[in-house]
Amino acid sequence: MFRLIALLIALSLAVPAMAGELGDDGLHKTPWMRDTFKDLTEDLDEANAEGKRLMIMIEQRGCIYCKKMHEEVFVIPEIGQYIEDNFFVVQINMFGDVEVTDFDGTVLPEKDMVKRWGALFTPSIYFFPEEVGDDVMATQAAVANMPGAFGRWTTFNMLNWVVEKGYEGDEPFQKYHARKFEAQKG
Numbered sequence: 357m358f359r360l361i362a363l364l365i366a367l368s369l370a371v372p373a374m375a376g377e378l379g380d381d382g383l384h385k386t387p388w389m390r391d392t393f394k395d396l397t398e399d400l401d402e403a404n405a406e407g408k409r410l411m412i413m414i415e416q417r418g419c420i421y422c423k424k425m426h427e428e429v430f431v432i433p434e435i436g437q438y439i440e441d442n443f444f445v446v447q448i449n450m451f452g453d454v455e456v457t458d459f460d461g462t463v464l465p466e467k468d469m470v471k472r473w474g475a476l477f478t479p480s481i482y483f484f485p486e487e488v489g490d491d492v493m494a495t496q497a498a499v500a501n502m503p504g505a506f507g508r509w510t511t512f513n514m515l516n517w518v519v520e521k522g523y524e525g526d527e528p529f530q531k532y533h534a535r536k537f538e539a540q541k542g
Contacts, residue, residue, distance in 0.1 A: 376426055376430075381417065381449050381452060382416075382418065383415050383416070383417060383422070383447060383449060384415070384422060384423070384426040385447075386426070386430065386436075386445075387440070388436065388439050388440040388443070388445055389413075389445045389446070389447050390402075390444060390445060390446055392446055393457075394446060394448070394454060394455065394456040394457065394466075395456075395457040396410075396412075396446075396456070396457060396458055396459050396488075396494055397457070397459055397488070397490070398457075399444065399446050400459075400484060400486075400488060402444060403443075403444030403484075404486055406444060408441075408442055408443055408444040409442060409443050409444065409484065409486075409518060409519060410443075410444050410446070410483070410484040411439075411444065411445045411446070411481060411482070411483055411484075412445075412446050412447075412448060412481070412482040412484070412494065413445060413446070413447050413448065413479055413480075413481050414447075414448045414449075414450050414470055414473075414475050414478055414479060414480040414481075414482075415447060415448070415449065415450065415478050415479050416449065416450040416451055416478045417449075417451070419478045419479065421477075421478060421479060421504055421505035422478055422479045422505075424505045425479055425505050425506075429505075429506070429507065429511050432508055432512075434512065435508065435511060435512050435515070438512065438515055438516075442515065443515070448466050448469070448470060449466045449467075450466070450467065450470050450475070450478055451466070451467045452465065452466035452467060453465045453466065453467065454466050456469040458472075458493045458494055459488045459489070459490060459492055459493060459494060459497055460490060460491055460492055460493050461490065462493065472493065473493065473494060473495045474495065475495075475503075476503075477503045477504050479502075479504065479505065480501065480502070480503050480504075481501065481502040481503075482494060482495065482498040482500075482501050483498060483499055483500045483501070483502075483518040484497055484498055484499065485497070485499050499518065499521075499523045500514065500517070500518055500523055500529065502514055509533070509536070509537050509540050509541075510533060512540075513529075513532065513533045513536045513537065513540075514529065514533070516536070517529050517532050517533070
């Protein structure tokens with residue numbers, strides 16, 4: 357009995373450790389996040405060169421919903437591996453000062469770019485097509501946006517819907533998710 361309790365305690369302590377370390381900026385850092393110059397056109401080009409989709413995650417220090425995603429959702433091996441295999445992830449600090457260059461060439465500190473985009477929630481995750489013109493800002497180019505924290509299946513299904521380019525078809529995400537979730541919950 358003692359061994360079982362010790363094992364359960366060890367496992368419960370291991371999950372937050374797998375969630376990634378907190379960086380100096382107070383944001384979770386995972387192995388699948390990229391440290392870039394935050395030039396979105398360059399990031400998109402690099403994502404395409406790797407055969408991946410560009411994903412921008414806006415987060416903030418102390419965000420309980422960001423913590424939930426990193427400690428409860430992204431640590432699920434199926435989800436973490438899917439992100440690593442299919443997405444080029446760039447993190448934006450909602451209140452950060454690092455310069456971001458938008459697709460239209462506008463250069464602003466993270467906090468001002470987030471205001472320009474109108475992002476009000478963290479996490480806010482934006483997904484992009486393979487091609488974006490130089491006359492639009494990120495939020496205009498995004499094919500999908502995930503505002504806030506979601507559970508395992510909603511997150512996993514959103515990731516799949518983006519990779520499968522569901523946004524180009526007739527089935528909206530909510531119907532896609534409902535269809536997939538029927539099979540997943542069994």
